[in-house]
Amino acid sequence: MTPDFKKCFLGIVIGYGIILSGLFYWHLFADLEQHPANPRFYSVFEQQRGPILDRLGRPLAFSEAKGEKYVRRYATPSLSHLVGYYHHRYGLTGLEKEYHQELLRGQTLTTTIDLELQELVENSLGSRVGGALVLSPGSGEIFALVSSPAVDGNSLEENWTEYLADLRSPFLNRVTQGLYPPGSVVKPLVYAAALETGLAQPGSQWVDEGRFSLQGRTLHNFGKRALGLISTDQALAYSSNVVFAELAVALDSKLLEYYQKLGLGASCPFELKNREGFLPAQIDSPFTAALLGIGQGELLVTPLQMALVAAVIANRGTLMEPYLVRELRGGLRMRRITRPRVLARPLLEQTVLILRDAMVLAVEEGTAQAIGPQDFPFAAKTGTAETAAGLDHSWFLGFAPSQEPQVAVVVLVEHGGAGRTGAAPLGTEILMGALEILGRER
Numbered sequence: 001m002t003p004d005f006k007k008c009f010l011g012i013v014i015g016y017g018i019i020l021s022g023l024f025y026w027h028l029f030a031d032l033e034q035h036p037a038n039p040r041f042y043s044v045f046e047q048q049r050g051p052i053l054d055r056l057g058r059p060l061a062f063s064e065a066k067g068e069k070y071v072r073r074y075a076t077p078s079l080s081h082l083v084g085y086y087h088h089r090y091g092l093t094g095l096e097k098e099y100h101q102e103l104l105r106g107q108t109l110t111t112t113i114d115l116e117l118q119e120l121v122e123n124s125l126g127s128r129v130g131g132a133l134v135l136s137p138g139s140g141e142i143f144a145l146v147s148s149p150a151v152d153g154n155s156l157e158e159n160w161t162e163y164l165a166d167l168r169s170p171f172l173n174r175v176t177q178g179l180y181p182p183g184s185v186v187k188p189l190v191y192a193a194a195l196e197t198g199l200a201q202p203g204s205q206w207v208d209e210g211r212f213s214l215q216g217r218t219l220h221n222f223g224k225r226a227l228g229l230i231s232t233d234q235a236l237a238y239s240s241n242v243v244f245a246e247l248a249v250a251l252d253s254k255l256l257e258y259y260q261k262l263g264l265g266a267s268c269p270f271e272l273k274n275r276e277g278f279l280p281a282q283i284d285s286p287f288t289a290a291l292l293g294i295g296q297g298e299l300l301v302t303p304l305q306m307a308l309v310a311a312v313i314a315n316r317g318t319l320m321e322p323y324l325v326r327e328l329r330g331g332l333r334m335r336r337i338t339r340p341r342v343l344a345r346p347l348l349e350q351t352v353l354i355l356r357d358a359m360v361l362a363v364e365e366g367t368a369q370a371i372g373p374q375d376f377p378f379a380a381k382t383g384t385a386e387t388a389a390g391l392d393h394s395w396f397l398g399f400a401p402s403q404e405p406q407v408a409v410v411v412l413v414e415h416g417g418a419g420r421t422g423a424a425p426l427g428t429e430i431l432m433g434a435l436e437i438l439g440r441e442r
Helices: 003-028 040-047 077-081 094-098 100-104 113-127 156-165 183-196 232-237 243-250 253-261 286-293 303-314 347-366 424-440
Strands: 059-066 071-075 109-113 130-135 142-148 207-208 210-216 217-220 228-231 326-327 342-344 379-385 393-400 408-415
Touching: 040 071, 071 077, 077 113, 077 142, 094 100, 094 207, 094 243, 113 130, 113 142, 113 424, 130 303, 130 424, 142 424, 183 243, 183 253, 183 286, 183 303, 183 347, 183 379, 183 393, 207 243, 210 243, 210 286, 217 243, 217 347, 228 232, 232 243, 243 253, 243 286, 253 286, 286 347, 303 347, 303 393, 303 408, 347 379, 379 424, 393 424, 408 424
Parallel strands: none
Antiparallel strands: 059 071, 109 326, 130 142, 130 408, 207 228, 210 217, 379 393, 393 408
């Protein structure tokens, strides 16, 4: 066999190999139905599909006739981060994507969302950059989920270029995908760990001189305020960095254990993809522990994770799996109903009752004081998380009514300043609105 013939033969073998590999890929791995080169991919966007409804049957997404074709319409822009959008040019996201085949068959998807409450939260956040979540601590149902800014699924064609150029990232779901230092809203977890390991009791006394020094470095309270002689409950209510840094150093690796138990550093089962955040694998120094104890340092969380922390405290130590889809029905297929499901019981009931009382104290005389009416019983914790540039991030987590909680809320405002003045008024407004709306609808 001559060298030229060998080269020719080798070229033919390689060519056949490429052809066979391509056929193998397109037959077994490629999703032809979703491929942009497939004309049928575009034709489905012109067909009628099943509606997506809120908990009371109000339409969140529906198909509207436009001549002989259909276009998808949405009740309000903030739904783009949970319902998603459905567009022939820009594809599909959110629940529209997760339940594409079912909706294409004409089935109806009923969610746990309350449209009136969703709009209230959307209006409360306004033009602020951040996110908020309202859920039932006893069932895990999501009543409202808003990330701001958002894209409007009704006007993607007109605004797509502006959305892409917007430096505030309107496509990002900050509730499930945004990563932030939690600041002081993590302190109830530190308190829980201290209670269950015997390091502290509600009435334990601490001397807070406004600063905590360790390894040649110093942490200060907000505003460098010295709180004097205080109990552990007061330390949480007044948000003492000094006391919680000291507790975190004493807890050491136990601190990470309790953060893990409460879901930090891990994604959770949910219809929407959510990020793990970041939790260090180990504590490499006492000062690292001190930073983690006040929600700074390497620790990063999502608002969804902190909402579940609030729900655990409100639900007497039991964590329910969060969910958005209540029911899927229609056609010849059997109706699918989502039932509440316990994910874990990370804290003892007596522990969370102590935390609840301390968070009530925060409303009565601490950092959450005077942000709501005196006759409105709720429990809350505010947080101010330092950032590398710009104003601090502002946090609020709370639940109401304080003794028999029906709703839990988390609010995060990027660069909103102090938690007390930034996120807390919004969180209180949302809590009050949620109880009014849900109470009226029952």
